[in-house]
Structures are given as C-alpha cells and as structure tokens.
Amino acid sequence: MNPLEITLGIMTAVGGFVDISELVFAAQAGSNFGYALIWVFALGTIGMMVFGEMCGRVAAVAHQPVFNLMRHRLGLKLGLVALIASMISTLITTAAEIGGLGLVLHYLSGAPYLLMAALSVVLLGATMWVLPFKWIERSYGLLGLLMLVFAVALVAIHPPWGKLAGGFVPQVPAGLSSKELLKFGYFMVAITSAVLFPYEAYFYSSGGIEEQWGPKDLPNNRLTTTVGFALGSLLAIAILSGSAQLFKPANVGPQLPGTSALEAAIPFGRTGLLVALLGMLIAIAGAAVETCMANAYSVAQFFGWEWGRRKKPWEAPRFTLAWLIFLLLPFGIVLTGVDVMTLVEYAVLFSIIVLPLTYLPLMLLARDKNYMGKYANGWLANGLGWLFFLVVTLAAVAAIPLYLLTSGGQS
Amino acid sequence: MLRRPLVLLLLVAGCSRGPGADLPYVSEARSLAAEWALVNEQASEGRLTGAYVRTMRQAVREQLQTTAKALTEPNSPYAREIEALLREPDAARPAELRAHAGRLKQIEDDLESA
Numbered sequence: 001m002n003p004l005e006i007t008l009g010i011m012t013a014v015g016g017f018v019d020i021s022e023l024v025f026a027a028q029a030g031s032n033f034g035y036a037l038i039w040v041f042a043l044g045t046i047g048m049m050v051f052g053e054m055c056g057r058v059a060a061v062a063h064q065p066v067f068n069l070m071r072h073r074l075g076l077k078l079g080l081v082a083l084i085a086s087m088i089s090t091l092i093t094t095a096a097e098i099g100g101l102g103l104v105l106h107y108l109s110g111a112p113y114l115l116m117a118a119l120s121v122v123l124l125g126a127t128m129w130v131l132p133f134k135w136i137e138r139s140y141g142l143l144g145l146l147m148l149v150f151a152v153a154l155v156a157i158h159p160p161w162g163k164l165a166g167g168f169v170p171q172v173p174a175g176l177s178s179k180e181l182l183k184f185g186y187f188m189v190a191i192t193s194a195v196l197f198p199y200e201a202y203f204y205s206s207g208g209i210e211e212q213w214g215p216k217d218l219p220n221n222r223l224t225t226t227v228g229f230a231l232g233s234l235l236a237i238a239i240l241s242g243s244a245q246l247f248k249p250a251n252v253g254p255q256l257p258g259t260s261a262l263e264a265a266i267p268f269g270r271t272g273l274l275v276a277l278l279g280m281l282i283a284i285a286g287a288a289v290e291t292c293m294a295n296a297y298s299v300a301q302f303f304g305w306e307w308g309r310r311k312k313p314w315e316a317p318r319f320t321l322a323w324l325i326f327l328l329l330p331f332g333i334v335l336t337g338v339d340v341m342t343l344v345e346y347a348v349l350f351s352i353i354v355l356p357l358t359y360l361p362l363m364l365l366a367r368d369k370n371y372m373g374k375y376a377n378g379w380l381a382n383g384l385g386w387l388f389f390l391v392v393t394l395a396a397v398a399a400i401p402l403y404l405l406t407s408g409g410q411s
Numbered sequence: 412m413l414r415r416p417l418v419l420l421l422l423v424a425g426c427s428r429g430p431g432a433d434l435p436y437v438s439e440a441r442s443l444a445a446e447w448a449l450v451n452e453q454a455s456e457g458r459l460t461g462a463y464v465r466t467m468r469q470a471v472r473e474q475l476q477t478t479a480k481a482l483t484e485p486n487s488p489y490a491r492e493i494e495a496l497l498r499e500p501d502a503a504r505p506a507e508l509r510a511h512a513g514r515l516k517q518i519e520d521d522l523e524s525a
Contacts, residue, residue: 031442110462179523250449251512253442256470258463262449269458277463410435 006220010228017232018147018239019287020100020257021093021194023280024344026236027254027263028409029187030243038167038237040188044195045233047388049225051359054366054377054385055201056221059208061375066205066362067301073361082357083302089350090199090295095330096347097288098124099340100257104281107258108274114335121331124288128323133210133309136293140286146279149264149272151238156267159245167241179406186402186409189395190345193352195233196392199294201358206297210310215375239263257340292330296323345408352399355392363389428483434522436478437489441515443478444496447471448508455505468501489518 029037058064071079101124102117109116127136176184213221242263247254254260261280264272293309300307300319307319314320333343363385367377377385403409447468454464479493496511 107463107466108460110465177523247445247449251441251445251509251516252449253438254446255439255442255474256446256467258467258470259446259449261463262453265453265458270460273459273463407435410438 006223010224010231013141013224013228014145014232014235017229018144018235018283019093019194019197020096020284020340021190021197021344021348022236023100023239023260023283024254024257024341025187025190025194025348026239027243027247027260029191030240030245031247031253032409033173033184033187034244034248035164035167035241036171036173036184037187037191038164038240039170040191041195041233041237041240042168043170043391044192045229046384047192047391048196048200048233049229050381050384050388051196051201051362052204052225052229053222054362054381055205056208056213056225057218057375058362058366058372059205060213060217060221061215061373062365062371063209064205064365064371065209065297065301066202066358067298069361069365070357071302073364074357078357079302082354083298085350086198086202086298086354086358087295089347089354090202090291090298091326091330092333092343092350093197093199093347094288094291094295094326095333095338096340096343097284097291098330099334099338099343100284101281101288102334103257103340104277104284107261108277108281117331117334120285120288121327124285124292125324125327128289128293128309128327129313131309133207136289136309137207140282140289143282144279144286146275147235147283149268149275149279150235150242150260153264153267153272153276154238154242154245157242157245159241164241167237182402183406183409185398186406189352189399189402190348190409192392192395193348193355193399195236196355197351198354198358199291199351201362202294202298203290206294206301206307210308212310218375255341292323292326295326342408345403349399349403352392353396356389356396359385359389359392430484430487430489430522430525433482433484433487433489434519436481437515437519437522440475440478440489440493440496441512441519443471443475444508444512444515447503448505448512451503451508452505454502472497472501489515489522492518 026041055066058069067083070082074082098117098120101120102113105111105116105120106113131139172181172184208221239260243254243260246263246266252259261273261276264276296319297307299322300316305318306316308316365371366385367382369376450459450464450467453459475493475497479490479497482490484490492511492514499507499511
C-alpha cells in the first residue's frame with residue numbers, strides 16, 4: 001500500500017463528503033433540535049461505510065458496478081424501474097447542486113444567480129471533459145477540504161462539548177409535542193437520505209472500476225470508507241453543532257443556503273466567510289460532478305455501453321453524450337426558477353425511496369461466495385448490511401407521510 | 412389497501428386553509444427575519460463582504476414576498492407582521508428585525524399550541 005495514495009484517498013473522501021443537502025439539513029437540524037440529531041448523522045455514516053465498503057469490494061473483486069448488478073439481480077423489468085427511479089432522484093439532486101453552485105457564486109460575486117448557475121454548468125462540463133477520473137475526484141475532494149473551516153470555527157466558538165458528545169447517543173428529546181415529534185422524525189429520515197444518497201454508491205463503485213481496482217486495493221478501500229467517511233461526517237456534524245450554538249438561540253432556522261457560511265464569519269470575519277463560501281462552492285461542485293457522472297454511469301452500465309472517464313470522450317460517445325445530457329437537463333430544471341431549498345427537499349425525498357432498490361442487489365452480490373470467493377461478506381458485514389437495509393427501507397416507507405405531515409420539516 | 416390513508420393524508424396536508432395551514436409560512440418568516448438580523452449585525456461590524464450582504468438581503472426579501480403571497484389568511488396578525496417586516500429598509504437595525512422575529516415566534520408558538 002502506498003501511504004501517499006491512502007492519505008490522498010482519505011482526504012478526498014473527507015473533502016467530498018458534504019454536499020448541498022447535508023449543508024442544508026445539518027444547519028436546520030442544529031437550529032431546530034440542538035445537538036439531538038448528531039447520532040443520526042453518525043448512524044447514517046456507519047451505514048455509508050458499510051455500503052461504501054461493499055461497493056468498493058465488489059468493484060475490486062467481481063469488477064461489477066452497481067447497475068450491472070441491478071439488471072442481473074432484479075431482472076430487466078424491476079431493474080428498469082430502479083434505473084428510472086434512481087435517474088429521477090439523481091437528476092433532481094444534480095439540479096439542487098447546480099442551483100446551490102449558482103447561489104454560492106451569487107453570494108461571492110453579487111452577479112445574477114441564473115448567470116452564475118450557467119457559468120457553473122460550463123465550468124463543470126469543462127473539467128469533466130478535460131480531466132481524467134482520478135483528477136476529477138482528487139481535485140474536488142482535496143479542495144473541498146476548505147470545508148474544514150466549519151470544524152475550526154466550531155472550536156473557536158467554544159461549544160458545550162459535553163452536550164455535543166451527548167448528541168452521539170441515540171435519543172429523542174424529551175417533552176416534544178406530537179408535531180415536534182413528527183418533525184424530528186422527518187429530520188431523521190432526511191439526514192439518513194442525505195448521508196446515504198444512492199448516487200454515492202454508483203459513483204464510488206464505478207470509480208473503483210475506472211481505477212482498475214483489484215483485491216490488492218481492498219485495504220485502501222476499507223480505510224477510505226471508514227476513516228475518510230468518518231472524518232467527512234465530522235464536517236457535517238460541525239455544521240450542525242455550529243448551528244445549534246449560534247442559530248438556535250437567535251431563532252434562525254436557516255431558510256437560505258448562504259446562512260450556513262455565517263458560522264465561519266462570526267468567529268473569523270470576512271476571511272472565515274470567504275473560506276466557508278469557497279469550501280461550499282467546491283464541495284457542491286464535487287457533488288454536482290458525482291451526481292451527473294453517476295447518472296451517466298448508471299445508464300451506460302445498464303444498457304451495456306462503453307463507459308468510463310479513463311477513455312477519451314469520443315471513445316465512449318454514448319456515455320459522453322449521457323453525462324452531457326445529465327448536466328444540461330438539471331440546468332433546465334434550475335432555469336424554471338424552482339427554489340434550491342425545494343429541490344434539496346425533493347432530492348432527499350426521492351433518494352430515500354430509491355435507496356432500498358440500490359442496496360439490495362449490492363448486498364446479495366457482496367455475500368455471494370460464487371462471485372466474491374473468500375472476499376464475500378463475513379458475519380459482521382452481513383449483519384450490519386441487513387440492519388442498515390432495514391433502516392433505509394423503514395425510512396423509505398416513512399418519508400412521504402412525514403414530508404406531507406410536516407410540510408417538509410417546516411411545522 | 413394503502414390508497415385510503417394516503418388520500419386522507421394528502422387532503423389533510425395539502426388542502427387545509429387557515430392559521431394551521433399558514434404555520435409553516437410563519438415559521439419561515441420568523442427565521443428569515445432572524446437571518447436578516449444576523450446578517451445586518453455582522454455587516455455593521457464589518458465582518459462580511461459587500462456582495463454577500465447585498466445578495467442575502469435580496470434573497471431574504473424575495474423569499475418573504477413569496478411567503479406573504481402564500482398565506483391563506485392575508486388579514487391575520489401574522490400577515491400584518493410579515494408586511495411590516497417587508498417595509499423595513501435593507502439596512503434595518505438588527506434589534507428592529509429581531510423584534511419582528513420575536514413577535515412572529517410568539518404567533519408561531521400560539522398557533523402550534525392551538
């Protein structure tokens with residue numbers, strides 16, 4: 001194992017962990033319920049580690065990306081349903097990310113929002129066209145480390161560390177009214193969805209194949225998915241905790257994505273604000289690339305097209321056309337003027353519904369000794385895998401009723 | 412089997428009117444007032460960039476206008492409070508904005524407990 005590669009892999013996972021949905025829901029969770037939802041982020045992250053590790057292992061051993069598995073394990077009809085559902089959810093997520101990029105550039109420059117969203121699409125398209133997979137992943141992931149400013153800002157405002165640590169213990173705050181309990185439930189579901197977005201599985205497993213992983217890469221996969229995701233999740237928890245400390249007492253339940261940047265501006269002034277906005281910009285841009293590519297990977301793998309960013313764009317023309325379309329379609333959604341926060345809510349809602357369909361075939365293959373040989377799931381991976389499959393299935397069932405009953409977490 | 416509860420849920424969640432239905436908007440307006448106050452407070456101390464302050468104030472105002480239009484009870488005390496908030500200048504004093512947020516919070520709490 002090359003220590004530099006491992007360090008880079010872990011740092012990339014940290015920098016690439018947070019996206020617009022986590023930014024929004026972490027800040028709102030902290031302002032609404034203080035530290036009480038930290039454990040949901042922690043639990044979701046363990047789920048992400050379990051499924052992420054399986055994705056990487058299956059990619060390295062069976063050389064199968066997630067959508068190949070879906071078609072083979074679910075059959076053509078159910079596989080097609082899963083493909084369409086995941087395409088819609090990932091498309092909405094890309095639109096939310098592009099809208100988020102437009103907003104952050106708008107906050108930074110003062111230039112019109114839609115113009116900035118258009119500029120984002122051009123820049124994203126250019127980097128995806130020019131850079132090979134490894135450098136797309138690395139550059140966005142490493143620059144995304146600017147998000148560490150939220151963790152440093154949290155330390156600077158001296159939060160009550162005891163209460164914060166208590167947030168890691170699974171809990172439902174005492175004394176909540178029935179409306180507040182429903183809202184708490186909605187946030188639990190939304191955070192689980194935001195942490196376990198299905199596009200992350202598609203992107204991560206396709207990335208393993210892009211980088212031609214083999215069994216020798218399994219320790220690296222394990223370290224990236226455990227240490228990298230855990231550290232990345234701490235960034236989201238820092239945003240939640242900063243919000244609990246600064247926004248909750250001020251009656252702020254962030255309605256604008258830009259409000260989160262105040263968490264760094266309050267202790268560090270303009271420098272903090274700029275670093276936070278730049279970190280958000282890169283983190284959201286990285287997620288936009290991942291969602292867009294994830295959709296193109298899914299379609300190409302499902303229909304058996306040539307795919308991969310290790311090839312020149314013209315060597316995999318249908319795949320290239322697919323990612324271009326999956327970049328432009330969401331921009332079309334943004335152009336309709338739909339609010340970014342609404343897009344984030346829909347992205348989270350649709351994603352949680354798709355999650356069980358994403359993870360079931362993965363679970364089935366990862367435990368299959370015929371495919372995986374000695375690298376098949378052990379008892380721990382099986383136990384945790386089925387436990388989290390149950391969690392995401394319950395969350396998927398509860399998502400729409402909770403969304404309707406709480407007006408998307410507003411009441 | 413699941414159709415009937417879902418339809419009922421949609422009716423309850425989507426078609427109601429009155430203060431209960433307006434609660435999410437009151438909550439949104441309360442937060443926007445508080446966000447505006449926080450931005451103006453930090454801006455007055457020179458801790459934010461000009462572009463950020465301008466765009467955040469503009470976004471708050473636009474969202475408040477959307478919220479005000481969405482209310483099902485346009486002559487209610489909360490609708491009047493949101494209108495009063497919208498009449499504040501961009502660079503309003505944080506204390507003024509916090510007072511609006513406080514009044515909206517009070518209304519929100521009353522509606523929630525009703």
